Amino acid sequence: MMRLLSALVIYLTLTLGAIAQLAVHATGDLGVVIERTTGSVLIVDQSDMDVLARVEGFGDLSHASAVFSPDERYAFIFGRDGGLTKLDLVTQTIAGRVMQAGNSIGGAISDDGLLVAVSNYEPGGVRVFDAETLDLVADFPTGSKTIGLVDAPGGRFVFSMWDSGETWIADMSGAAPEVTKITGMGVNPYDALITGDGRRYIVGLFGEDGLSTLDLWSETPTVQRVLPGYGHGEEPLPVYKMPHLEGWALAGDRFALPAVGRHEVLWLDAQRLTELGRTKTHGQPVFAVARPDGRHVWVNYAHPNNDTIEVIEAASGEILHTLKPGPAVLHMEFSARGHRVWVSVRDANRIDIYDTHTFEKIGEIPAQTPSGIFFTARAHRIGL
Amino acid sequence: MMRLLSALVIYLTLTLGAIAQLAVHATGDLGVVIERTTGSVLIVDQSDMDVLARVEGFGDLSHASAVFSPDERYAFIFGRDGGLTKLDLVTQTIAGRVMQAGNSIGGAISDDGLLVAVSNYEPGGVRVFDAETLDLVADFPTGSKTIGLVDAPGGRFVFSMWDSGETWIADMSGAAPEVTKITGMGVNPYDALITGDGRRYIVGLFGEDGLSTLDLWSETPTVQRVLPGYGHGEEPLPVYKMPHLEGWALAGDRFALPAVGRHEVLWLDAQRLTELGRTKTHGQPVFAVARPDGRHVWVNYAHPNNDTIEVIEAASGEILHTLKPGPAVLHMEFSARGHRVWVSVRDANRIDIYDTHTFEKIGEIPAQTPSGIFFTARAHRIGL
Numbered sequence: 001m002m003r004l005l006s007a008l009v010i011y012l013t014l015t016l017g018a019i020a021q022l023a024v025h026a027t028g029d030l031g032v033v034i035e036r037t038t039g040s041v042l043i044v045d046q047s048d049m050d051v052l053a054r055v056e057g058f059g060d061l062s063h064a065s066a067v068f069s070p071d072e073r074y075a076f077i078f079g080r081d082g083g084l085t086k087l088d089l090v091t092q093t094i095a096g097r098v099m100q101a102g103n104s105i106g107g108a109i110s111d112d113g114l115l116v117a118v119s120n121y122e123p124g125g126v127r128v129f130d131a132e133t134l135d136l137v138a139d140f141p142t143g144s145k146t147i148g149l150v151d152a153p154g155g156r157f158v159f160s161m162w163d164s165g166e167t168w169i170a171d172m173s174g175a176a177p178e179v180t181k182i183t184g185m186g187v188n189p190y191d192a193l194i195t196g197d198g199r200r201y202i203v204g205l206f207g208e209d210g211l212s213t214l215d216l217w218s219e220t221p222t223v224q225r226v227l228p229g230y231g232h233g234e235e236p237l238p239v240y241k242m243p244h245l246e247g248w249a250l251a252g253d254r255f256a257l258p259a260v261g262r263h264e265v266l267w268l269d270a271q272r273l274t275e276l277g278r279t280k281t282h283g284q285p286v287f288a289v290a291r292p293d294g295r296h297v298w299v300n301y302a303h304p305n306n307d308t309i310e311v312i313e314a315a316s317g318e319i320l321h322t323l324k325p326g327p328a329v330l331h332m333e334f335s336a337r338g339h340r341v342w343v344s345v346r347d348a349n350r351i352d353i354y355d356t357h358t359f360e361k362i363g364e365i366p367a368q369t370p371s372g373i374f375f376t377a378r379a380h381r382i383g384l
Numbered sequence: 385m386m387r388l389l390s391a392l393v394i395y396l397t398l399t400l401g402a403i404a405q406l407a408v409h410a411t412g413d414l415g416v417v418i419e420r421t422t423g424s425v426l427i428v429d430q431s432d433m434d435v436l437a438r439v440e441g442f443g444d445l446s447h448a449s450a451v452f453s454p455d456e457r458y459a460f461i462f463g464r465d466g467g468l469t470k471l472d473l474v475t476q477t478i479a480g481r482v483m484q485a486g487n488s489i490g491g492a493i494s495d496d497g498l499l500v501a502v503s504n505y506e507p508g509g510v511r512v513f514d515a516e517t518l519d520l521v522a523d524f525p526t527g528s529k530t531i532g533l534v535d536a537p538g539g540r541f542v543f544s545m546w547d548s549g550e551t552w553i554a555d556m557s558g559a560a561p562e563v564t565k566i567t568g569m570g571v572n573p574y575d576a577l578i579t580g581d582g583r584r585y586i587v588g589l590f591g592e593d594g595l596s597t598l599d600l601w602s603e604t605p606t607v608q609r610v611l612p613g614y615g616h617g618e619e620p621l622p623v624y625k626m627p628h629l630e631g632w633a634l635a636g637d638r639f640a641l642p643a644v645g646r647h648e649v650l651w652l653d654a655q656r657l658t659e660l661g662r663t664k665t666h667g668q669p670v671f672a673v674a675r676p677d678g679r680h681v682w683v684n685y686a687h688p689n690n691d692t693i694e695v696i697e698a699a700s701g702e703i704l705h706t707l708k709p710g711p712a713v714l715h716m717e718f719s720a721r722g723h724r725v726w727v728s729v730r731d732a733n734r735i736d737i738y739d740t741h742t743f744e745k746i747g748e749i750p751a752q753t754p755s756g757i758f759f760t761a762r763a764h765r766i767g768l
Binding site for chain 2: 026027028029030046047068069070071072073089090111112113153154155173197198199217252253271292293294295315335336337338339340357376377379380381382
């Protein structure tokens with residue numbers, strides 16, 4: 001009996017300890033790191049610059065992204081293979097997983113946090129799931145590879161079709177979804193973004209020179225072309241990696257835009273969407289991300305220049321600083337108020353952490369082929 | 385022995401349950417409500433529209449505000465009586481409390497979350513505390529009532545002096561604080577704000593018509609006057625309540641500014657800080673707060689018109705909707721992505737919750753003389 005009692009006390013003490021350990025991790029400064037070749041995800045603590053757990057079983061994460069529930073407890077991980085996985089950051093376990101398509105390319109969460117949507121290549125379209133249960137709530141087949149899925153205020157999702165050049169706005173706020181279809185966005189939309197205020201949806205075009213935009217505040221949004229023929233008359237370089245638009249940087253009164261197939265960052269007037277100037281860069285930009293105060297823009301590059309980051313001052317367009325973190329810099333994520341940035345260095349199996357004011361490296365953590373880094377503060381932003 | 389064993393199991397099960405209960409509350413969608421006459425604070429859950437706990441012992445909360453730690457676990461509550469109280473949202477208990485002055489007026493937390501600052505009337509100045517321990521780290525006596533304290537990027541605090549008309553910038557990022565003093569801000573600064581990008585510090589003046597602003601991106605910030613004499617030649621009304629500047633609304637390309645002593649909201653060009661127009665309102669505005677997408681601005685009013693909220697469309701300046709929540713509407717707080725707003729109705733002892741797209745009331749919770757409402761998403765914003 002005494003032995004039983006002792007065993008019980010030890011068991012319960014260990015369990016208590018484990019649960020108490022979980023309880024002390026508030027979720028506001030957590031994040032996830034995608035480990036692309038192992039299909040695993042690291043749960044990280046920003047303040048401690050530390051790894052809390054590695055969770056496995058996410059499938060193909062070769063092109064993965066994440067969004068967060070409003071309480072910053074759950075990350076929804078979108079895998080390349082159509083897997084949608086709900087990760088519990090508190091218990092550090094997978095809370096749910098569905099294979100919802102054959103080949104997918106990113107997702108979004110509604111502004112009320114109740115719905116998670118995924119855009120798919122195969123079969124082409126968008127599927128919407130209950131964020132609690134991962135039950136299918138709505139299905140929007142589009143007959144096309146579907147890209148550029150974002151959430152917009154008012155319970156809406158917006159997405160675009162590679163093949164047909166359409167953009168659809170799905171309003172999920174009523175009893176049944178209402179879909180508004182806009183045609184003629186341009187040839188082969190390949191990615192899109194929504195501005196931080198949820199007003200403008202901007203589509204990058206692979207098949208023509210320029211971009212298209214919609215004003216989502218309009219009752220009847222119409223297509224407006226931006227930067228038509230911005231590369232006209234020049235010989236384009238081969239494109240090593242299509243730049244991501246999601247990270248379009250709003251820096252004060254201007255956007256920083258990674259140019260397609262050029263060693264340039266373009267600067268646009270944020271209101272008129274006209275070109276203000278260009279900055280010559282070290283390589284073909286992949287992400288141009290503004291520090292949250294908009295004063296600096298950090299840029300990484302496509303192969304073979306992907307060991308480098310340049311920091312550009314937004315007001316002057318001048319390169320302030322150059323960093324060489326190591327081989328294959330894939331992603332950068334700022335702390336919510338911008339005092340630090342985390343950088344994934346894939347081929348060094350490492351995350352580097354920098355002070356964004358001094359540019360000093362202040363920490364590093366090991367990771368297996370890290371790509372995307374996503375902090376929980378995204379839960380509180382429109383379109384992220 | 386069996387009885388002992390049974391008692392132990394019951395005890396441990398209850399304890400386990402209590403701790404597990406704590407563990408399941410992620411902190412991203414929590415908030416606090418100031419109960420001004422009872423010196424208590426409600427911890428609320430935004431998603432569930434529910435009260436998790438009432439915590440007592442905060443002293444005089446007749447003019448109180450709050451900031452949050454980066455992990456969204458702790459709220460720092462600034463009381464009118466100089467009390468600085470650290471509230472643990474996970475354990476729902478007071479984690480620390482210091483009486484740091486005789487009469488204080490708000491505080492801020494540094495961008496790295498390590499320092500909490502409080503501005504004081506008596507003795508006049510700013511005191512800076514370790515956010516972990518609440519130990520005093522730095523003391524800036526100013527010889528004046530001190531107001532308008534905000535955090536700025538780069539580990540800085542900015543604050544202004546009622547008596548001397550100065551603004552000080554305290555840079556806490558080095559081994560010792562460095563203070564830059566700017567004189568001639570104007571007669572009797574009464575409140576200030578920092579823009580969401582941390583660039584502009586704008587000071588409201590009680591002793592003269594107009595405002596002053598500093599560009600914090602400048603190496604040597606100089607005073608720029610804004611809206612000089614904007615009420616010149618008109619007979620001012622008696623001022624029932626000085627409007628708050630902290631909630632200055634950036635709505636797209638413009639700011640909404642509550643006019644002092646007038647039934648008006650002023651619209652300013654966000655870049656040039658020049659007047660674009662005015663909206664006639666139901667009363668003297670106290671807070672003009674932009675929905676996070678910037679499309680609408682919600683305005684509440686001073687006595688005797690404080691039973692009313694008006695919703696103004698930013699682009700047109702037109703009043704879209706009027707609400708009458710009840711007696712003494714003191715504060716409004718939006719969910720991070722703007723789909724809901726919480727409204728404190730002090731004399732009805734109630735918080736009302738509205739859908740911001742339909743304007744329908746979707747919930748209410750009881751509270752004792754509620755005033756300020758603060759959601760944890762503020763942890764991730766510059767200057768909040």
